[in-house]
Amino acid sequence: MGKVTLQDVAKAAGVSTATASWAINDNKNVRIPENTRRKVRNVAERLGYHSNAFARSLARGKSDLIGFISDGVATSPFAGRVIQGAQDEAWRNGKILLVVDTDGNATIERKAFSFMLEHQVEGIIYSSWVHRAITPPDELERTTSVLVNCFDESGRFPAVVPNEVQGGQSATELLLQAGHRRVAFVNEPTASPASVGRLEGYRQALAAHGLAYDPAMVVDATADQEGGYGAADAVLKTGATAVFCHNDRTAMGLYDALRERGLRVPDDLSIVGFDNQEVISAHLHPALTTVGLPQYDLGVLGVRSLLTLDKAPDVDYDGNETDRVEDSKPHCFEPLLVNCPSVMRDSIRTYRG
Amino acid sequence: MGKVTLQDVAKAAGVSTATASWAINDNKNVRIPENTRRKVRNVAERLGYHSNAFARSLARGKSDLIGFISDGVATSPFAGRVIQGAQDEAWRNGKILLVVDTDGNATIERKAFSFMLEHQVEGIIYSSWVHRAITPPDELERTTSVLVNCFDESGRFPAVVPNEVQGGQSATELLLQAGHRRVAFVNEPTASPASVGRLEGYRQALAAHGLAYDPAMVVDATADQEGGYGAADAVLKTGATAVFCHNDRTAMGLYDALRERGLRVPDDLSIVGFDNQEVISAHLHPALTTVGLPQYDLGVLGVRSLLTLDKAPDVDYDGNETDRVEDSKPHCFEPLLVNCPSVMRDSIRTYRG
DNA sequence: GTGAAAGCGCTAACAT
């Protein structure tokens, strides 16, 4: 019952523990004859041998573990996919993820760090539920770390975040492409990477089509159903034929309000959302065209960055390797921007004149 | 950099490693004077010492790790709370959770088991995204395991599942309590713990109010928005004044269809949902009264069961401890039913005559 | 190609 050791296997197979170890681990430095190898493996199988990860890591001095700390992704309705992506990519590299959700609790976070450090993680992915700037906890310095869906303004750590500007661009573009010229934007009033990024994207899209940016066309609303619901009149007053909503929830609220006024989507108003929060967007009537957040990719790229960082020696400007010097000028990392994909559904109608 | 060992600390503090170990771990068997203890701890702090979990576990022979395998909870829009509950409860007991989401992939699952076994987990929580009967993988036998949100019909493993019957009961009761007498039930047509359980609860509630069960009052619909949307006419035809929907998504679809017919909730029809999928239920117009799934509790009780199981010696019918005999008759576990809480919002209207 | 043996960092007897 889990008590079978390598020694047991070696003994039963009539070889030394060293040989057994090599036979099982496909060691490259030593060439074990195929038949010894097979024999050892069979014995191991028969005995129900499972290597003891602790002993292995202790001996090797490394763990194959990657820490993943989040402030609530696991509970968030859609961001579990970040973890999924991270897990998949970790697995692909023979690593596995140690996930702790701190739920934003500082005590838990403290403990989580200790835990990860004690478990010799090869690095830590620190992720936020909502895309935002953070001041990274000092513990992150103790190991290689990368930020996911959040970033450090001082660039001390590499970060992977969604490209909000491109996302806002794409969303607006969808409407413009369909011929609309009066496009409103229901945006979240509080400043955040999402609100400022998407607004910027909206403006860029307009500009690209030779349209002037009119502040009167952007209406403030909290980023949820209630916000969208309450924004209906303001939107209507702009005389827009199409609206880009800050997110799918906002769009859902707007749908409701519109329906109450006897207006129909997309006949009376074309709508595009953001987030591609499936439970909502895929099932509204009509289904909502939207722009998705690249959660899965965020996770994948997070661990990928971590892994490459880990290997990469410091390199000087001529491309020569340099020794890492304690007090050398620290890297200043530029966040890696991940594109937000458009998801076409049925809430946009072609507009002619 | 993470290279500080207990020995280093001991040396720096001028004590033996044993003393250092005791000083740091609050060992109960040995009484270390306050000042030595403090000294050791200060040195540890100063040196940035972090105990090596692998060495510790190796030496102790146990890991403080609990495995959590899920077939997709992490991605599911709402079941991350199961993990959260499990994690919290684990933490409360000084254990931590090793989470792997297999996404239903058998290969990953196989690997996940190996991984957990190798990491000497003290037990495994095996959980399903949707409440269902499963045939548990044999690997579960290799350690103490408990099933969460799923169960083994043969009762080989303890299981923790939502009480669907009580949930269906409560949902119906909410409507009955409000005076409704013609209550329809939009149910999922495929047999599942949820569909049969909730139907049973519906019938019990009716019976408790002296109402006859009329099969004509239950209409089939897939458990999503489209199902609810399409069920509207059938529901209306029953002449019901209130409907219990299989879940919130169904309710959302029904809302849409009703609105298109100029009908209003709850004035023309009272509705109660199921799942309390917040993104939807809390933000519909009007907000949906529903019955929640006890996800968090499922997680908590899952690890709690695991932990108590682990300690509990086998006990015979007289309550005497007995040695665990390999081929003794296995326990037959009855699933632990966790209640589903009602969530009152605005979709029910009192009905008078 | 294979075995012997020295650790990896920590805990827990056992000594003192």
Added chain:
DNA sequence: ATGTTAGCGCTTTCAC
């Protein structure tokens, strides 16, 4: 009360 030391199970030189 504190130090010594023998492992925990595995990897990995280093001999043979």
